[in-house]
Amino acid sequence: MTVRIVSWNINSITARADRLAAWIEANTPDVVCLQELKTTTEAFPAQRFNDAGYAVAAHGQGRWNGVAILSRVGLDHIQRDLTDQPAFNNATEARAIAATCNGVRIWSVYVPNGRDITDPHYEYKLNFLGALAAEAANRDDSSPYAITGDFNVCPTDDDIYDIDAWEGTTHTTDAERAALNELQETNLTEVYPRALKYDQPFTFWDYRNLDFPKNRGLRIDLLLANPSLMTHVTDAYVDRNERKGKGASDHAPLVVDTNL
DNA sequence: ATGACCGGGGCGCCCGGA
Numbered sequence: 001m002t003v004r005i006v007s008w009n010i011n012s013i014t015a016r017a018d019r020l021a022a023w024i025e026a027n028t029p030d031v032v033c034l035q036e037l038k039t040t041t042e043a044f045p046a047q048r049f050n051d052a053g054y055a056v057a058a059h060g061q062g063r064w065n066g067v068a069i070l071s072r073v074g075l076d077h078i079q080r081d082l083t084d085q086p087a088f089n090n091a092t093e094a095r096a097i098a099a100t101c102n103g104v105r106i107w108s109v110y111v112p113n114g115r116d117i118t119d120p121h122y123e124y125k126l127n128f129l130g131a132l133a134a135e136a137a138n139r140d141d142s143s144p145y146a147i148t149g150d151f152n153v154c155p156t157d158d159d160i161y162d163i164d165a166w167e168g169t170t171h172t173t174d175a176e177r178a179a180l181n182e183l184q185e186t187n188l189t190e191v192y193p194r195a196l197k198y199d200q201p202f203t204f205w206d207y208r209n210l211d212f213p214k215n216r217g218l219r220i221d222l223l224l225a226n227p228s229l230m231t232h233v234t235d236a237y238v239d240r241n242e243r244k245g246k247g248a249s250d251h252a253p254l255v256v257d258t259n260l
Numbered sequence: 261a262t263g264a265c266c267g268g269g270g271c272g273c274c275c276g277g278a
Contacts, residue, residue: 015266038268063267064276152278207266220278
C-alpha cells in the first residue's frame with residue numbers, strides 16, 4: 001500500500017481549515033504535518049478532521065508558531081517540544097511535535113525564521129537546529145524516521161530564485177547550511193521532490209511583489225529520512241497548484257509517497 | 261491575470277513572516 005506523508009506550512013489553521021480539508025479530501029494523505037497554526041491547541045478545529053478519519057495532535061500557542069500532526073494510520077507516543085529545545089525570551093515556543101504513525105517516527109517542525117543575521121532570533125535559529133540534531137542523534141534507527149517541516153533554510157544556491165538577491169540575509173548563510181548539514185550527518189537524507197512546473201521545486205513564494213506569478217520562490221520545506229524510511233520512498237513532489245488562487249497559504253504542500 | 265501581501269488581535273499609521 002501507499003502511505004502518503006505531507007508537510008505543509010498552513011499559515012493559520014483558522015484561515016485555512018476549509019482549504020486544508022478540501023486538499024485532504026482530494027489528495028488522500030495518510031499523515032499531514034502542519035506548521036504555523038497561529039492559534040491555541042484548544043482552538044484547533046480537530047473535530048472536522050476527526051470526522052474525516054484523522055486523529056489530531058496539535059501543539060499551538062496563540063498568535064504565532066504552532067505545529068500539528070494529523071494521521072489516519074495511527075498517532076501514538078506524542079511528544080511536544082524537542083528534548084533540549086532552546087527558549088526565546090525565556091519562553092519555549094510551539095515549534096516541534098512528534099508522533100509514531102504506521103511505524104514511522106515523525107517530527108513536524110517549524111524552525112525559527114532568524115529575521116536578520118544581526119538579530120538574536122538568528123542565533124536562536126542556529127541553536128534550534130542544533131537541538132534538532134541532538135534529538136535526531138538519539139533516535140532508534142531500526143525503524144522508519146523522518147523530520148519534516150518548514151526549515152527556513154535553502155539547502156543550496158539552487159533552492160532560491162536568485163541567490164544574489166539574498167546576499168547577507170538569512171536562509172542562505174553558511175552557518176545555517178552547516179547547521180542543517182549537522183542534522184543530516186546523523187544519517188538523515190533529504191527526500192528531494194519533483195517540481196510540477198519549471199525546474200526547481202520551490203515550496204514558498206512571498207505574498208508580496210507578485211512573487212508567485214513570477215516564480216520567485218524558495219525551497220525551505222523539507223523532509224529528512226533515515227535509511228529505513230528512505231528505502232520505502234516511491235515519489236515526492238511539491239503541489240505548487242495549491243499556492244494558486246485567493247486564500248492560499250504562502251507555502252505549498254510537500255508530498256512524499258512510500259510503500260510502507 | 262497586465263496585478264502590486266496576508267493573518268492575527270483588536271484598532272497600534274502594530275508585529276511577524278522570509
